[in-house]
Amino acid sequence: MTRAPLLAFAVLGLAACSQDGPAGSGEQATVQAAAAICRPTPVGRRMTGCYLSLTAPAADRLLSVTSPDANLVQIHESRIESGMMMMGELRDGLPLPAGETVALKPGGDHLMLMGVKQPLVPGDTVTLALTFASSGPVELTATVGQPEATTSAAAAH
Template identity: 50%
Template sequence: MIPHIARPALLIAALTGLAACSPASQPQNDADAAPAVAAADAWCRPSPNGARAGACYVVLTAATDDRLTGGSTPRAGTLQVHEMKTENGMMTMREMAQGLPLPAGEPVALAPGGAHLMLMDLTAPLIAGETLPLTLDFADAAPVTVQAKVRQPAMAGVDQGAH
């Protein structure tokens, strides 16, 4: 006969053993289940002293249809997805509240004059030559962290490869 106190311990041990033998109902971690987004050519514009905002750019390619929804960086209070648009003959900038669509397999370039990452409430100016981490968030894919170099934009028609 098993003592009254040992019965719950045996039941717990048996159930634990059964749980260990059963297949996992969920992936081991979110990264295994989330579709991937590749990021390339991340960079930010230098910001003037006293500026509270800065702009960064990157090329994103999603494995499946997804959306860039925002992100974070230790260098700013907020990282938002913004776009430049011409409305009534005036260039305007606004947050893309629903995020930026990323069609499967198609590179999407965040670039000056279009969609970009807006860093709000900078902790310090963005200085040419430094690198800062940007963690990008997506509707479906796992977050991606890139290292963005702070530099001046390349001039149109000028090959900067030798510089």
């Protein structure tokens, strides 16, 4: 038996197991991002929250976010501990279950822009570059404004 057919089967088998997009197109799957909005910066403050919805075609994880409009962007969670609202960085990123829309919203998971370079006022835009564990990067533009009202008392950002 020759080695050429075995090698061909091995290459085809590896291609079938790749992380590429649909039908082995050679393209990475893309996470869909929608409804991106960042709050205006309060007077005298250089930080604010941003919100959006993410839908991944396959299980993935939002690992990091950057913006030319801020020195640092962190992926944050809000949670209640001992009756108090606590907020902190999700150091391992944000899980994105396959096919489910994950909403980053006031009082819940959100992006925190820190060291905002210029005050953000309604009508401005903010560029966000999202990096994922498996999917290709996504760059989007968020509008500066007030997110939809939420019933959570934790919506203070």
